[in-house]
Amino acid sequence: MSVGEIILNIIILICLTSGLFFFFVGVVGLVRMPDVFTRMHATTKCDTMGAGLIFLGLIILQGMSFVSLNILLILIFVWLTNPTAAHAIAKSAYKRLESGLEAKEDK
């Protein structure tokens, strides 16, 4: 192994580890937080960042090819849609909370 490969491997390891750390924080927030909106804070931000970091590591691992372009496409898609989905859920929860429907726990 040359020096360049070792440096690349270290960068990939850093990306994977920090991505896993942010995913872990998201899951811990999902379990610990008290209500819907605060849970959404934890999952939205940490999922976006964690997925971005892990996909970045995978792109570096794959090198320049059509596969890494494909992974880049998935990355852009996840970064665009994750906040939008969070917005949709938050709007639904907010309207139901305003009209007093949220107290009913569904079985």
Add this chain to the structure above:
Amino acid sequence: MIETAVLISTIFLVLLTFVGLYRAIVGPTAEDRIVAINMISTKVTVIIAMIALITSQVLYVDVALVYALLGFIATIGLAKLLLKGKLGK
């Protein structure tokens, strides 16, 4: 050696997915469950992409893309169904 690291992180992600399933089962309101399912679908997308690179079956990456699309559509549809009581206009 780096493949081993990717494999270990895949296993860790699968374990995290099962922890997130706890909120999908217990969660008091319906929105909690949708949040949990949305998070699980993001994680499964990442897992599929990693498995595609480990086994060097590059066509699996397309499966990951389609899974991301499906998760987004499912979340939007469920949120709209909760908000309006029906789908469509």
Add this chain to the structure above:
Amino acid sequence: MKKKYGAIILFILLLLFWFVLSFKVNLTIVIIGFLVSGTVCLLNYDMVFNHSEATKLTFKTIYRLIALFFVLIFNIAKSNIEVAKIVLSKKMPIDPGFVTIKNPLKKELNQALFANAITLTPGTLTVDMNSEEIVVHGLVKDSVKNIDNSSLEKAFIALEVDKS
């Protein structure tokens, strides 16, 4: 004129998408790609970019978009570190609540992007918006005030002002 502009952008996007998805390039794939994306553009170009007042792509706008991108990355990293600090501390110092702020932007596309960006900045989550105000849920209520005059809002307003 406006419709043609939208159709050309849609055609280029579809063609790029086709080439990324079809792992290799040869003559058949190129011909099929041109035919399919041309047909899709002809059938529904009036649905996508019809009434949007999309910002025209000049060099200044591209420079501002790149600046916006870096500001956004910086904000996302900061917000993640803050959420990690709050979640991993023993007794979670949170004070959640709803705050209404003014909507500084006019164009619809920019408003949607701004709402998405608010969701990714530290301690805030867009809940509801119309053309005048945005309802924001804050993890710590006072931190929502920081959106006014932040670097993110300035970058978006700079994108909006350009009339050329």
